[in-house]
Amino acid sequence: MILEHQNRTLESTSGATPTRYATTIVVRLFSLGTVGLVMLFLLNNYLIYWQEWPGLANFFAHNEWFFLEPLRSPLTDVAVVQGWIQLSGLIAFLIIVTGFVLLSPGRRLRTDSKMLSCFAGYIIRACFWGVLLVGLADMVISFLRVEGWLELLVGDTMAKNLGRPSWRGTFIHYPLIIVGFIIALFSRSLGFIWLTLLVVFSEFLIVVTRFIYSYEQVFQGDLVRFWYAALFLYASSYALLHEGHVRVDVFYSQFTRRGKALTNGVGSLLLGLPLCWAILITGMSGRGSSLNSPLLSFEVYQQGYGMYVKYLMVGFLVVFAVSMMIQFCSYLMSSVADLCKEPDLDNFLEQRSTS
Numbered sequence: 001m002i003l004e005h006q007n008r009t010l011e012s013t014s015g016a017t018p019t020r021y022a023t024t025i026v027v028r029l030f031s032l033g034t035v036g037l038v039m040l041f042l043l044n045n046y047l048i049y050w051q052e053w054p055g056l057a058n059f060f061a062h063n064e065w066f067f068l069e070p071l072r073s074p075l076t077d078v079a080v081v082q083g084w085i086q087l088s089g090l091i092a093f094l095i096i097v098t099g100f101v102l103l104s105p106g107r108r109l110r111t112d113s114k115m116l117s118c119f120a121g122y123i124i125r126a127c128f129w130g131v132l133l134v135g136l137a138d139m140v141i142s143f144l145r146v147e148g149w150l151e152l153l154v155g156d157t158m159a160k161n162l163g164r165p166s167w168r169g170t171f172i173h174y175p176l177i178i179v180g181f182i183i184a185l186f187s188r189s190l191g192f193i194w195l196t197l198l199v200v201f202s203e204f205l206i207v208v209t210r211f212i213y214s215y216e217q218v219f220q221g222d223l224v225r226f227w228y229a230a231l232f233l234y235a236s237s238y239a240l241l242h243e244g245h246v247r248v249d250v251f252y253s254q255f256t257r258r259g260k261a262l263t264n265g266v267g268s269l270l271l272g273l274p275l276c277w278a279i280l281i282t283g284m285s286g287r288g289s290s291l292n293s294p295l296l297s298f299e300v301y302q303q304g305y306g307m308y309v310k311y312l313m314v315g316f317l318v319v320f321a322v323s324m325m326i327q328f329c330s331y332l333m334s335s336v337a338d339l340c341k342e343p344d345l346d347n348f349l350e351q352r353s354t355s
Helices: 002-013 018-049 055-063 077-102 109-146 150-154 156-162 165-186 192-211 218-241 257-283 292-297 310-339 345-354
Strands: none
Touching: 018 055, 018 077, 018 109, 018 257, 018 292, 018 310, 055 077, 109 150, 109 156, 109 165, 109 192, 109 218, 109 310, 150 156, 156 165, 165 310, 192 218, 218 310, 257 310, 292 310
């Protein structure tokens, strides 16, 4: 009851006008639609290149829609059904997003902005746990393999399977990544400090084993690069989430709140979002694209008995682009909320509690 009363008080003091109402609807449709569209893009990319589904372009060409040239080889009946499923999924997505926005006209931009920030935080947190688990497991497997102990522990057949990148990726790496996503549901601690500490410890271990025990293996350097790449790319979105990026703020620091909101909103719309889309589209536009190709082939280093995680490091760029895009959409909504002078519920409640 108290929270409802506070919400009504906020709404009565927000000074909403038809123009601001329309702006809120448009910005929510754009931001939530963009996040949903990128998730749909990733799902369709998986269906097309991993599961051999036709994709909307081939489906439209098969039906000769939108003046497209017909395919040289018509789609099979199964592929046509898959194409209809993909088209239905796109239509359902548009209906769901539009319905959610139109059926919740009183929902504030800041509420959706915080929801997207939490979603971006969950993705980064889950990927951090996945990287941690995969790094430790693959390091142990590589160590046992290079020392010739793997056959003694798991047998010749399993040892040969673990020496195949596709088998190790499918049955070791991917399950551990799923475990990481499950852990992230219950653990709110992101743990970047611990990942930094592990990178430093790994480097220290290389120095000790090389100069004291004259022991050095390829997998040791692979582990450092694997964790450091994750730390660098994941921390970019995390820093944006917590306003941790260093700005050249000679002018920005002197801006009013409205000026800062306008700068952040325009920057997210014209610079941030196009960059993220460029990474995803250029890297995942075909089977041989720069991101799809290593992921599909489970690409590894050509250095002997190293770690089999090179293809996952390519995937870091996908996580970077997706998490940054979600956070840019959150930034956009928060900036428009400032421009529309939408009250901040957290600050409002804090002021009420201290008054």
